[in-house]
Amino acid sequence: MSFNMNPIYNKKINKKDLQRLFWRSIPMEGSWNYERMDNLGFAWAIMPLLKKLYPNQKDFADALTRELTLYNVTPYISTFPMAIAVAMEETNSMDSSFNTNSIQDVKTALMGPLSGIGDAFFWGTLRILATGVGTSLAIKGSILGPILFFLIFNIPHYLMRYYGTFLGYGLGTNVMSKIEKSGIMDKVTEYASIVGMMVVGAMTMGMVKVNFVTKIGIGKSSQSIQSLIDGVIPGLITLGLFGLMWYLLKKKWNPMLIMLLILFVSIGAAYLGILGA
Known part of the structure; x- marks a missing residue:
């Protein structure tokens, strides 16, 4: 060849x-x-x-x-x-x-x-x-x-x-x-x-970041929801978010509307202490 x-x-x-x-x-x-x-x-x-x-x-x-x-x-x-x-x-x-x-x-x-x-x-x-x-x-x-x-x-x-x-x-x-x-x-x-x-899968995991900072437990034994989920299935939240976006696109949602939805939900969740860096 x-x-x-x-x-x-x-x-x-x-x-x-x-x-x-x-x-x-x-x-x-x-x-x-x-x-x-x-x-x-x-x-x-x-x-x-x-x-x-x-x-x-x-x-x-x-x-x-x-x-x-x-x-x-x-x-x-x-x-x-x-x-x-x-x-x-x-x-x-x-x-x-x-x-x-x-x-x-x-x-x-x-x-x-x-x-x-x-x-x-x-x-x-x-x-x-x-x-x-x-x-x-x-x-x-x-x-x-x-x-x-x-x-x-x-x-x-x-x-x-x-x-x-x-x-x-x-x-x-x-x-x-x-x-x-x-x-x-x-x-x-x-x-x-x-x-x-x-x-595409590797790009999704590398570019999409979701971090639930809400903790469960008391004192030193407390753990964030994110660490608990990652301990069971790493990347599950990212996969779920990707699946949701795919579903909305299949339902003919406007991509700009989806991005705005992600933006406002992220800001609101960060303000309430659910999501963090």
């Missing part, structure tokens, strides 16, 4: 299209939102390519809807999953039997691992290196301080973003072609779905 930085353009997408994707990916986080995170920036970046792949308005609308689902990834490597999604959409535009669910499954499966690698390298390593070099010169009054900070951080960033576009497209076209010929698409979709659900 091979791929390279210079994929063969023998379908609908060409090098100029991918270069356009690169440029449109840069402001991706300008539309970051709490409901679906990077979805608007992701969809906006690949929208011209989707229009090219789907001249029919309904097909284009369906593709855009697929790409507007929740997505969050380190912006500096965002072109890699974007280009893979484009390659899969390209295959779908030419094959009516293509399983479109696999597009979102693969995106979701890549979201966690890519973000972990991207954050560790760009935020945890490169940014610190650039800051150390830039600050050491800036405190001496040298104009090279901010310049070197900008260059050390952004040269690898833009190289990664640019070549990641072609790497992702090459990977996507080659992988999907081989998978289609081998007939194992159903298995790939199933495994990608499993990994995707694991990523």
Whole structure:
């Protein structure tokens, strides 16, 4: 299973299209939102390519809807999953039997691992290196301080973003072609779905915090409700809250209304001493 930085353009997408994707990916986080995170920036970046792949308005609308689902990834490597999604959409535009669910499954499966690698390298390593070099010169009054900070951080960033576009497209076209010929698409979709659900579950436990500070008992033997529940089934409250949100969304509740409900309940419970930090 091979791929390279210079994929063969023998379908609908060409090098100029991918270069356009690169440029449109840069402001991706300008539309970051709490409901679906990077979805608007992701969809906006690949929208011209989707229009090219789907001249029919309904097909284009369906593709855009697929790409507007929740997505969050380190912006500096965002072109890699974007280009893979484009390659899969390209295959779908030419094959009516293509399983479109696999597009979102693969995106979701890549979201966690890519973000972990991207954050560790760009935020945890490169940014610190650039800051150390830039600050050491800036405190001496040298104009090279901010310049070197900008260059050390952004040269690898833009190289990664640019070549990641072609790497992702090459990977996507080659992988999907081989998978289609081998007939194992159903298995790939199933495994990608499993990994995707694991990523969503891990994100939920990592990002959602609920702490019941109300105590039961007297004196030193007293324990908070939170510690008692965690002692039986850790994460049960978070799981219950996630289940409630899923239920309300299934009942077509407005996401903004749900967020406001969580906000007011949290403030009220904190004021009454039920919830705490």
